[in-house]
Amino acid sequence: MSKLKDELVERFKELTELAVLDEGDPQSFRVRAYENATYAISGLTGDIAQMSEKELVKVPGIGPSTAKKIREYVETGRISKLEALRKKYPPEFVALTRIPGLGPKKVLLLRDALGIRNLDDLKAALEKQEIRHVKGMGEKTEENIRQALLRLGTTHKERRSPIAEVLPVARRLVAALQGHEKVREVLYCGSLRRFRETIGDVDIVAASEAPREVMAEFVGLPEVKAVLAHGDTKSSVLVGGDLQVDLRVVPPRSFGAAVLYFTGSKAHNVKLRARAQQRGWTLNEYALTRIETGRVIAARSEEAIYRKLGMPWIPPPMREDTGEIEAAESTAGLPEVVRVEDLKGDLSLQGDGLSREALEALVTAAKARGLSYAALLTSEGSDGVATLRRAAASLPLVRWIGAEVEVGDGGEIPAEAGRGADFVVARITHRPLEPDRQTQRLVRAIADPRVRIVSHLCARRIGESEALAFDVPSVLDALEEHRVALAVSGELSALDAPPEIVRAAMERRIRVVLASEAATPDALERLEYASLCAQRGWCLRDRVLNTESVRSVSRWLSP
Known part of the structure; x- marks a missing residue:
């Protein structure tokens, strides 16, 4: 998909999600109209930016109202209806609908009955056993919600999102940064790069000699709903419902070391550092260096660092300390996994x-x-x-x-x-x-x-x-x-x-x-x-x- 098409699809997906809350019915005309529009936009060919409202309404699934919203986004970068719904239903409230066992109807019911508007409110209601007394809920529903929170994590740092929600967002952010003239290389890292099925925060590493300019671009991206921190080399933002994304900008010469470090896993990195120490070296997010002299041995690429440590490059999904380092060091070598x-x-x-x-x-x-x-x-x-x-x-x-x-x-x-x-x-x-x-x-x-x-x-x-x-x-x-x-x-x-x-x-x-x-x-x-x-x-x-x-x-x- 083109960048504009990607953005429009995501905006209409969000409109659909918020409209379900606003209408109180996932089968309402407006919700179905937004769903149809999402599918229609994803199937469009040609340059959407050049399509007029008259041309857009000829596309099955796109009505006059949808066409106006598309043109509004093309011309202004915003959709006023979406911004109004975002104010009405803040991200922390929408995030509740993604908890297994809670959907739009139940979340609205809990808001109206108990004033629950965020995760802290929900946890407090569970602690007081208030949910079971709400009409249509009961003890079983309350316990199901409690167990769902235990599985997902109840604090922001513990909370994990399904990869299906996170990966498209991360790819769009990386694509946006790749388009910046000052960015040499950029990758998402962490558990997402290791392809775990649920993700906590998203870590992105970019290589640039102009970190301030890159950071300014990052915190101003359309996906960003809130800026948590804005520094010269690290910034943190919230996107989507309540997903934290951290960007670190490093010099190009340190890109490989940084990507290796922030991809993890922690246990995998601990063993790599142990191998480095055995050789009189140290390994961190900046470089593999000789302890005595501080001379850089390798830093620009992951492959070079692994090679200096006596092993082949290990695919990120295997980096979980489940025997991959020992296999890479063995006579038989790392298994030849499918690509x-x-x-x-x-x-x-x-x-x-x-x-x-x-x-x-x-x-x-x-x-x-x-x-x-x-x-x-x-x-x-x-x-x-x-x-x-x-x-x-x-x-x-x-x-x-x-x-x-x-x-x-x-x-x-x-x-x-x-x-x-x-x-x-x-x-x-x-x-x-x-x-x-x-x-x-x-x-x-x-x-x-x-x-x-x-x-x-x-x-x-x-x-x-x-x-x-x-x-x-x-x-x-x-x-x-x-x-x-x-x-x-x-x-x-x-x-x-x-x-x-x-x-x-x-x-x-x-x-x-x-x-x-x-x-x-x-x-x-x-x-x-x-x-x-x-x-x-x-x-x-x-x-x-x-x-x-x-x-x-x-x-x-x-x-």
């Missing part, structure tokens, strides 16, 4: 409901990313298979049509599932079962001879719903026994199968599929997210099915 560049195809493109033009755009975008084959999936049975089969006839990149089937409570897959398809993907949906029954359900689905891939194994939604509880070794044994591949979804709200299960799968002979589940060209970037999630699980490149040739994939997919 997005290794992928030759995508076996998860979503074909349902797409016009021929949309399918062509999706496949063309896949080819532009260097992919040489793809599979289209349908969840609409044999009719869906036939429809996609006809469409794929003119799309050389598409080699297979897959049937995506939801698994029943007992692990059953409908008898007619997969009719006419080249393979079946068993998608695990959330079912509230005891762990033993859940395990039986998953094992039965995996054992179905039609199933070649299992997706969303844990059926989780990060920050919203917990992963399914089941006996992991039993399920992995079934995957290995029946030669069924485990999908790793790059959908940021899921990232499923999670890294800990992927790493356990690497101890068995289990294949993995990295999946974008894309229905639009932009969503193909999820392949990168899937690869980063897989790296956290030490996923080996030679275990990933879609790094292989068409012939190898065809052999695997054949029941």
Whole structure:
């Protein structure tokens, strides 16, 4: 997306969120209008800045009111309706709606009944056990909210946000800083760069010889809602609901050391510093230096620092002190984990409901990313298979049509599932079962001879719903026994199968599929997210099915 399109999409997403609060109904006309506008804007092509109101209203999903707001933002950089809603619903109040178990209706109810307007108010009400007495709440709701806060953290520094909320914001901030003429390099660091599923504060490091100018640009960005601190080399701001972002500006000669330091993890850095001390050196955010003389040994790049410490560069998602430094120092060396560049195809493109033009755009975008084959999936049975089969006839990149089937409570897959398809993907949906029954359900689905891939194994939604509880070794044994591949979804709200299960799968002979589940060209970037999630699980490149040739994939997919 273009920078302007990105900004407009985010503004209309925020309008949607605030309108739900204002209207008290997520299905109100205004809310649906903003949602439709968000999708319409994301699909616009050409130069939005040059489109008039008359041209904009011709786009499906954009009405006259939306067109006026788009033009207002293009011309002034603001949307007056959005600014009014921001004043009415401050960030600390909106942030309450993102707590699992609390939505817009409950937050408004708590505000009206108990005067709860921020996290401190909510904690006080929980402490006094007041929520249970609010009509429509009760003890169970109160306890669910309490447990949600414990999972998320109850102070600002403890509070963590799902990566799906944080990553787009961080990427826009980095892109904005990259456009500044005084910035040489810039990266987001911390747990976000390590690709953890929840994020505390966002750390950004920029290299520049003019830190004051860069800081002035940063605190003045449209995303910024409040400036917490503004210094020459470090500034802190709030963006979004209540997300703190810290920017540090360092000289270009120290960029690698700073990025290494602020990426972490803390435990990983402690071991690196120990290796440096063994050599009579010291390592900090400025440089790797000789203790006796102060001479800089390496600082400009991470690769140079790792190399001087006697090991290869370690991918950020692996830097959690789970054996990566010891592996890098060993004779065998660091495992060759999968990278997005290794992928030759995508076996998860979503074909349902797409016009021929949309399918062509999706496949063309896949080819532009260097992919040489793809599979289209349908969840609409044999009719869906036939429809996609006809469409794929003119799309050389598409080699297979897959049937995506939801698994029943007992692990059953409908008898007619997969009719006419080249393979079946068993998608695990959330079912509230005891762990033993859940395990039986998953094992039965995996054992179905039609199933070649299992997706969303844990059926989780990060920050919203917990992963399914089941006996992991039993399920992995079934995957290995029946030669069924485990999908790793790059959908940021899921990232499923999670890294800990992927790493356990690497101890068995289990294949993995990295999946974008894309229905639009932009969503193909999820392949990168899937690869980063897989790296956290030490996923080996030679275990990933879609790094292989068409012939190898065809052999695997054949029941």
